[in-house]
Amino acid sequence: MRFESVDDTLTARAFAPAHITGFFQIHDHKDPMKKGSTGCGVVLDGGVYTTVTAGKEIDKTEIFLNDEKVAGDTNRTVIEFMTEVPVKVESISDIPIGCGFGASGAGALGTAYALNHALSLEYTPIQLNDIAHIAEIKNGSGLGDVIGQVHGGIPIRKTPGAPSIAQIEHIPTVENEVCCVVLGELSTSSVLGNSEMAKNINMAGEKAMKKLIEKPTIDNFMHCSREFAINCGLARGKVREVIEAADEAGVVASQAMLGNAVFSIPSTTCVSELVDVFSEFGEVLRFRIRTGSVKII
Ligand SMILES: Nc1ncnc2c1ncn2[C@@H]1O[C@H](COP(=O)(O)OP(=O)(O)OP(=O)(O)O)[C@@H](O)[C@H]1O
Numbered sequence: 257m258r259f260e261s262v263d264d265t266l267t268a269r270a271f272a273p274a275h276i277t278g279f280f281q282i283h284d285h286k287d288p289m290k291k292g293s294t295g296c297g298v299v300l301d302g303g304v305y306t307t308v309t310a311g312k313e314i315d316k317t318e319i320f321l322n323d324e325k326v327a328g329d330t331n332r333t334v335i336e337f338m339t340e341v342p343v344k345v346e347s348i349s350d351i352p353i354g355c356g357f358g359a360s361g362a363g364a365l366g367t368a369y370a371l372n373h374a375l376s377l378e379y380t381p382i383q384l385n386d387i388a389h390i391a392e393i394k395n396g397s398g399l400g401d402v403i404g405q406v407h408g409g410i411p412i413r414k415t416p417g418a419p420s421i422a423q424i425e426h427i428p429t430v431e432n433e434v435c436c437v438v439l440g441e442l443s444t445s446s447v448l449g450n451s452e453m454a455k456n457i458n459m460a461g462e463k464a465m466k467k468l469i470e471k472p473t474i475d476n477f478m479h480c481s482r483e484f485a486i487n488c489g490l491a492r493g494k495v496r497e498v499i500e501a502a503d504e505a506g507v508v509a510s511q512a513m514l515g516n517a518v519f520s521i522p523s524t525t526c527v528s529e530l531v532d533v534f535s536e537f538g539e540v541l542r543f544r545i546r547t548g549s550v551k552i553i
């Protein structure tokens with residue numbers, strides 16, 4: 257692809273939603289198409305807006321997140337897979353980074369869709385979804401977020417692997433409110449790389465999945481997630497305190513995987529009580545469930 261003049265700029269913008277995992281099981285495989293997770297999570301109306309630009313003035317690929325230059329390894333893997341043209345990727349996130357909201361998956365999906373549109377590369381949505389999944393797997397930044405993000409709502413990921421092969425089923429939902437409080441960051445790759453933790457995650461994840469399948473409701477999803485977070489040993493310290501404070505107010509909350517953050521999907525009558533409890537620990541972030549998926553904007 258050759259750009260004749262500086263006016264000859266190609267650009268496109270995409271939105272990809274956040275995905276909070278409630279519980280999961282790791283499924284290792286040497287083929288990134290088959291590696292991933294099973295589990296269940298919720299897709300939010302907040303997420304990452306990604307603009308991709310190519311042109312004569314852009315001679316090397318650079319990635320920006322919230323106006324700061326970042327390594328953007330997962331985004332880079334997406335780009336290298338799709339084109340040799342250098343591009344500028346600018347993501348603006350209205351969700352916290354490194355806190356269990358699937359920002360890396362949203363960035364990968366947004367990059368894939370915007371790049372495809374900007375350069376008219378003619379990949380299909382199915383291919384773009386798989387490319388984003390493979391980039392997450394190769395960089396250890398996520399396992400199943402991309403699958404959730406492309407389906408919207410509350411997808412139960414019943415089999416692992418890339419979006420084109422993973423089987424999902426939805427928990428019926430309207431666009432309920434999701435409340436969150438963030439206590440700090442937690443690196444996804446550091447948890448996934450700890451073999452003792454991975455063993456505990458898999459034992460607790462299997463139990464949670466069995467229990468959810470028996471009764472696939474939002475209420476049961478929150479109970480299964482809470483039990484998972486405590487059983488696998490990830491919910492400790494302040495995260496545990498927030499979960500217990502919510503218990504006292506009669507609302508089930510759990511940890512956003514994998515982050516130092518707590519989330520809940522309260523019934524409309526409990527929202528203000530939950531917000532009061534969460535606000536004692538930090539700023540309360542309020543979203544709605546997004547039943548749609550990625551979009552070019
Ligand atoms: N949209 C993005 N664009 C560029 N870099 C990103 C983006 N999202 C996350 N990162 C980078 O990924 C790293 C955090 O990855 P991590 O997977 O822990 O975060 P996350 O995706 O927000 O959380 P989780 O996967 O647990 O939901 C940080 O170094 C951050 O700079």
Ligand SMILES: CC(C)(CO)[C@@H](O)C(=O)[O-]
Pocket residue numbers: 277279280292293295297356358397398399400401402444513514
């Ligand atoms: C590993 C994970 C919890 C990190 O966000 C997520 O990608 C998932 O559910 O597989």
